[in-house]
Amino acid sequence: MFSRFFKKDAPKTRRVVVKAGAQYVDPTFSLTVADVDEVLKRANLTRSDLQKLLYDDEIYGACERRISGVLGNPWRLEGDNTPWLYDAVSNIFEAALRIIMQAKWLGASVGELIWAADADGIMRVQSIAPRKIERFVQRDAGLMFKEQGGTEILTLPEKVLYNGVNVHKDNPYGDALLSRVYWAWFNKNYGEQFWSRYAERHASPLTVIKSAVNTANADDARQELAALAAAAAN
Template sequence: MRANKMTKIYNEIVKFGNGFGSLMDAIPNPDTVLRKSGSTYAGYRDLLYDAHLWSCIQSRKSGTLSTQYELVGANSQFITEVFNKLDIQQLAEDILDSLLYGFQPIEIYWKNEGDFTIPYKAVSKPQELFYIDSEGKLRYKPNGQAKGVKLPEMKFLDIRNKPSHSAPYGTALLSKCYWPIKFKNGGIRFWVNFMERYGMPLLIGKYSRGASKAESERLAEELAGMTEDSVIVTPNDIEISMEEPHRYSSVRLYSEMIKLSNSEVSKAILSQTLTTEVSSGSKAAAETHYKIRNEIIRSDMRLVESAINTLIGYIVKLNFGHTDGTQFRYITEQENLHTKLDRDLKIQRFGGITFSSDYWIKQYGYSREDLD
């Protein structure tokens, strides 16, 4: 009796598709922004035309893409030769796109080369062509077909950013940038209209009493043309003056709205604002922001490492029939320092070479007081 009761703890109660109204086995994307705005992933891609957002994305990606990597394990030499023919840098950048859209399918193209089957290309595919089924698996949705197609094993990399039961399609950072950028673009349009209307000085023409209506209308036309030609010819009894508009409060309002929108985008992509909007601040604040940036970069590195290690598993399994411990990993600055220190200590101990104080100061940041 007790055994029968205990078996219930091994069964899944709340299954992956529960809580979502699904059609033909497809779990709808619960992304609130896409649903309420009526937008699509193409709308998310349009956001990338925003210069500030693009700058933030490049800043975040560069932290990972500028870091060297290494391959360790039994088949590391074989994997190195394969990766030399594959654009790993572009693959890593495509993997990081999952941060922006929530998930990123990447198709692997294979070919036979001698006795081996190796990937020669990895191409990211549009999110609109895929959906998640009730088992949490990625499916391809060909045009005109109601039901999706199961993907062959080892054909796709299914990368998702922080997926969960309530967010099966992952967490899209662009969803947090959608409204700030929309509001900013609207504000810029209003600002341009404002400048067209109030940015130019107001030209005032004064006639003496008794001027006819035709003369007044002609002067108005001449003043309108003066805004482009800056030249006008009038009788000496006509007075023309310029008056500057005083609407600085409205200008500040538009400027502050754009600044606030950019700040929200910075926080969404970088989790802070200092690196893109720095003007002044304390050293402690800068160090805090630097620490946050490093934590974000390390998180991104883990995402790329996990995806590429999945690809390595495919390669090893197809060619050797098993998956060994070959690993792709980024070499962080701290790891580089430890490796260099270990090397220098071995050289000094076993090579009979003694490094000077200047060397230790230059390479490891010691001071004279530390070495005396």
């Protein structure tokens, strides 16, 4: 579905084998470019995996405050500021901004511009859908999209909203802010889990009472339990 909006580029691009742990794993394809982020390599993560850090209350709150701060600033269109253009931009402004800010969290982001005809039959952008950055790479010819078969095709500028932070040839997926806080999040998240398990096991262990009486008689068993309870209370 997505590939029909792209134009074919020259012959297939040679695949580069990635030995590091940051290779994107998908049932149908893998990356042709290695991710140079050292944190992701050591943690064996992809760029999309970093989004789970947004479930942390502090990280999510910090990111949302940044987005809210940008959304709260007034904006205007320079030049042609006709009502229809202002309305068209207003309809997708927040979605576009969130995809743009996602590049700050992940290093790069891609959104697919969904075009559709309005009531007057004019083609306009109706929505923006986020796409996985692992399926795209910046080349000299432009932004390339990798098909499931392994070929790379050149994207059309009017079809994608691409953003990157410090993206260049040696760093094709940019600098991810969330990778800088990954180990702090890891220690906080898993450290609390390990401590909770330790406290449950050792700080407040379950009480185990052993009895020397081995009987199938219910009355004898109740008497023995009562005696053990009285002994434990004392």
